[in-house]
Amino acid sequence: MEPNFLQDLVAKFDIGEYPADEQHAILDEMSQIIMESVLTRAIPLLPVEAAIEYDKMLAADADITEIFTFLQMSVPGFDEIVAEEVATLEKMLKLAKG
Amino acid sequence: MALESTPKTERMMSPDEAAEAIKHLKSIPEKMKLLEDQMRAIDEKGAQGNNAAEHARLGEVYSQFEIMKRSVAETVAPAEEASEPKAPAMYSEQAASQSRFGDGSAQAPDYTLAQQERILNKAIAAEEKSKARNAAEEEAAHIPPEEPQAISFEGVPTITGDEKLDDILREGMNNPSPANPDADIANAGIVTPPVIPSSVGNAAPTQVNPQPPVQPVIATPVQPAAVVAAPAAQPAITAAPTMANPGNSNPLNAAPTAVTTVSEDPKVLEARRIAEKIKTHPHGTMALDEEEEKFRRENYDLLSQEMIKLNTPAKAPEREPTEAELHSEKLQRTREDYIKALFNSRKNPGVQDDKEYLKSLEDKYNQNLDEGIAMIRKESTDPKLLLDSMLDERRAYNKEMRAVQIEDVRNRIAKTLEKAKNTAGNVMLYSILLTGKLIGDGIDLARKGMSKLMSGNGLEKLKKTFAEMKAKSGDPDDKTPWYDKFVTPVGKRPFEQGNKEQQEAKKKADAEKRSAELEKKKTDNGAPKRSPEEIAKGQMKDFLATAFASKTEGKQLSPKEEKEASKAWETLKNIPLHMFMEPEKADWGKNKATGTPAAHSVNEYSTAQQGLHGKLKDAYEEAVQRQKVDEKTTLEEFIKTSIQNGSLK
Incomplete structure (x- = not known):
């Protein structure tokens, strides 16, 4: 990731006041939470057939990236879910910021 | 102790008297039990003032009983058995208990009181021994060597005073109604305290456990004061810590407040006592005596509840929540x-x-x-x-x-x-962002990020980058995850890769390397092999052709083709058709609202346009001529309409 991108993330989530190390830690943590939120919302929306396929992928020890790509392909409105989850976290952090 | 004749001056015991004495001796455990209850009741009240005196008195009687019981069961008979020559058959345990006194019909020889008492003792001892043997057989596997030693009574001062037993026997004979133990106790000068359910926690060890290990202080008759003092001294010890610690996990040590004392059922208290014994004794339920075992079987649920209470960790002192x-x-x-x-x-x-x-x-x-x-x-x-x-x-x-x-x-x-x-969060986030799924109307972050990532001639770079990605992921021999091109491997932070100058230098070096590799790949006739971008275009073309074929011609696809087609179709179906057909006229290179690169790569669109089936192009041209398509008509809508109106078959 380019430094510009990092700056964007820091600006977006308004965490510029923290030292660089903490910024990185916060971003990592937020990434984890977004990922967790997206998976929690997206997986229940898998259509039945896709869910069967998905279970097979899990059993076959598929790579997480493959899994994620599959979800993107199979879950209707996946983009919106991702967008909403990022936006929600952003909103919450802004709320906390006051 | 031999069965010697005692002086003939002693009064002889009649068979009836002896039978009464046996009954009395046998009632001792019951009396002891009653005493325990009474003493517990006093303990519950705090053993102060009059209660303390009463407690002391009861303790004294109890200790006498205790001594008597032990003497009878453990000292006299075993000692005789061990030290004496074998008695004649007529004095065998069975003979003594049955022929002599059991039915009262046998001739009563002229024995002294001491002799008779020994015979009685032997009879009782035989009975107890039989019980003990049965219990021992059951517990043999569990009882460590220390336990039997406790029963052997070695080292404990032998009761030397025959008169002690005389007293006991006399007491038995003076109480003509041994069947009524309460009366016996009353007759023994004990004031029966009010029957208040009691806790067991304050009882002296021997009272808590009817089969305790040897405790010489109790068994020694010359020190009755110590025995008596023990229970009276206990309350101060038990009450204090529980008051300070309301969360004491051991309910037996809970402060015996007046409220809990009076309201609690004696059965509950007994269950608690037994539960405590099971919990603390190394042999658990095996340590229970007959009565306790009976109680356990009859009150299983109650006992279970008490066990659960005992095993429940202490609660923190309750306080008001913040x-x-x-x-x-x-x-x-x-x-x-x-x-x-x-x-x-x-x-x-x-x-x-x-x-x-x-x-x-x-x-x-x-x-x-x-x-x-x-x-x-x-x-x-x-x-x-x-x-x-x-x-x-x-x-x-x-x-x-x-x-x-x-x-x-x-x-x-x-x-x-x-x-x-196991995947670092940032990798996942970046993969979300970089797959393009966030680019578009959703998150401007991704747009900005991608835009800046491709700073300068961003569009061209973006085009090339996606082409490389496609080529990378399309190469069956290449196992490198595609995102490695963009995302630092797990464990490394992308922004730790050096400063801007270093990164620029690295980019330049990479570009030179790629040019050199491309040059090397030239064929003998000088024509370059297909570049990654060209490969990507080819793949996309195939995907779209397949997708289109599946949508319009009902072609049977292999599972892999189906997957590719679905993916391509999902990506493209909602895109306005004119963007494929007339890319030069469409302003799809930039997002109108933000001026940043649009959601989908230039490359995808251009290859899509190339990949569309010839029939579709014909249908499109026809539709345009009929003015049936506008800027908003999507690929999907167009195909559906075209199939319906027959322009696309």
Whole structure:
């Protein structure tokens, strides 16, 4: 990731006041939470057939990236879910910021 | 001790008297039990003042009984058996108990009182020995060597005073109604205390455990004061710690308050005592005597409850919850309510009542969230604390969201999260961002990021980058994840890769390397091999052709083709058709609102356009001529209409 991108993330989530190390830690943590939120919302929306396929992928020890790509392909409105989850976290952090 | 004749001056015992004496001796355990209860009752009251004196008196009697019981069962008979030559058959245990006195019909020889008492003792001892043997057989595997030693009574001063036993026997003979133990006790000069259920905690060890290890202080008849003093001294010890520690896990040590004492059922107290014994004794239930075992069997549930209480960890002293704790509780409740409603609402979309209800719960949840933030702010000015709280809240929310799912789904999520755990969060986030799924109307962050990533001639770079990605992922021999081109491997932070100058230098070096590689790949006739971009175009063309074929001609696809076609179709179906057909006229290179690169790569569009089936192009041209398409008509709509009107077959 380019430094510009990092700056964007820091600006977006308004965490510029923290030292660089903490910024990185916060971003990592937020990434984890977004990922967790997206998976929690997206997986229940898998259509039945896709869910069967998905279970097979899990059993076959598929790579997480493959899994994620599959979800993107199979879950209707996946983009919106991702967008909403990022936006929600952003909103919450802004709320906390006051 | 030999069965010697005692002087003939002693009064002889008649068979009836002897039988009474036996009965009396046999009633001793019952009397002891009653005494225990009475002493416990006194303990419950605190053993102060008159109670203490009464307790002491009872203790004295108890200790006498204890000595007597032990003497009878353990000292006299075993000692005789061990030291004496074998008695004649007529004095065998059986003979003594049955022929001589059992039925009272046998001739009563002229024995002295001492001799008769020994015979009686032997009879009792035989009975007890038989019981002990049975118990020992059961417990043999569990009892360590120390236990039998306790029964052997070695080292304990032998009761030398025959007169002691005389007294006992006399007492038995003076109480003509041994069947009524209460009367015996009353006759023995003991004032029966009010029957108040008692706890066992304050009882002296021997009272708690009718089969205790040897405790010489109790067995020594010359020190009755010590025995008596023990129970009286106990209350001060037991009451104090439990008052200081209301959460004492051991209910037997709980402070015997007047309220609990009076209200508790003696059965409960007995159950508690036995439970404590089971818990503390190394042999557990094996340590119970006959009566206790009987009680256990008859009151199994009660005993179980007491055992559970004993095994329940001590609770922290109760205190008033803080404002923050109360709020946290409230927030949790509203979060749960909201998520449950949300879950139901998603299952049954469109139900207006549900929507309104959901909205009300969402408002409540948000209100609580706001209040929580305000409270934290009041407590601390540290912004990190608030930020952490919000992240925690989001985690809790996710957790709750998972909890409401059905089991299959929960498992699916759990397995996925487990896999994702080993993937650094940033890699996942970047992969989300870089797959392009966030680019577009959703998140301007991604747009900005990609735009800046491709700073300068961004569009061209973007085009090339995606082409490389496609080529990379399309090469069956290349196992490198595509995102490695963009995302630093797990464990390394991308922004730790050096400063801007270093990165520029690295980029330049990479570009030169790629040119050199391309040059090397030239064929013998000088024509370059297909570049990654060309390969990507070819693949995309194939994908689209396949997708289109499947949509328009009903072609049977292989599973792999189906997958590719579906993917391509999902990507392209909603894109306005004219962007494929007349790319030079479409302003699709930039997002009109932001001026940044659009969601989908230039490359994808151009290759898509190339890849469209000839029939589609013909249909399009025809439709344009008939003015049936406009800027908004999507690929999907167009194909459907074309098939319906027959322009596309």
